[in-house]
Amino acid sequence: MEEQNFTETDLLNAVKAEVEDVVKDILCKQGDKLITPNVYKYFTPKIINKTKDEGVYPAVIVRFLEADVDSDKQYNDDASIRIIAVVKDEDHEEGIDGALGIARKLKEHFQKKYFIGSFDITGKMKIFVPEEQEYPNWQAVIDFSMSIPAVQTNVL
Structure with missing residues (x-):
């Protein structure tokens, strides 16, 4: 018998791969260039390395927030996912519009979609612009839930 156990990391990697596939066709104005957004898990490199943010933005950040865990592992765990679209722009209206455009797509x-790999999308999706923004980086956020399958036993 072989058990297949999915983790929050597996879920986040699947969501990140799906986001990368979608944003590869999105072009964002960055200065005088058009570039596709970078995709990161958890945070951008600027936050981690405290370096210049050149080449980091536009960005899409994929985060795992929390999971309601079934301790008996008979039922699926419900996980909260957050996707943050970030655009750097001196003009707040253009920046927020750009971030919202990425988030909307x-x-x-x-x-x-109903599934991403072995994980299914559950419940409503919420899209919003946070009240507090870090000039000149403008954000739009998507929150939604996904289901992490319970431990599956495969009989060989």
């Missing part, structure tokens, strides 16, 4: 993509 991702939301529309995920609303058409």
Whole structure:
């Protein structure tokens, strides 16, 4: 017998791969160039390394927030996922519009899908612009839930 146990990291890696596939076709204005957003798990390199943010933005950050865990492992765990689209722009209206455009494309993509790998999308999706923004980086956020399958036993 072989058990297959999915983790929060497996879920986040699957979501990140899906986001990378979607944003590869999105072009964002960055200065006088058009570039595709970078995709990161948890945080951008700037936050981690405290270095210049050149080449970091536009970005999409994928985060695992929390999970309601079934201790008996008979049922699926419900996990909260957050996707943050970040655009750097001196003009707040253009920056927020750009971040919302990325977030909207991702939301529309995920609303058409029911599964990402072994994980299914559950519940409502919420898209919003946070009240506090770190000039000149503008954010739009998508929150949604996914289900992490319970431990599966495969009989060989």
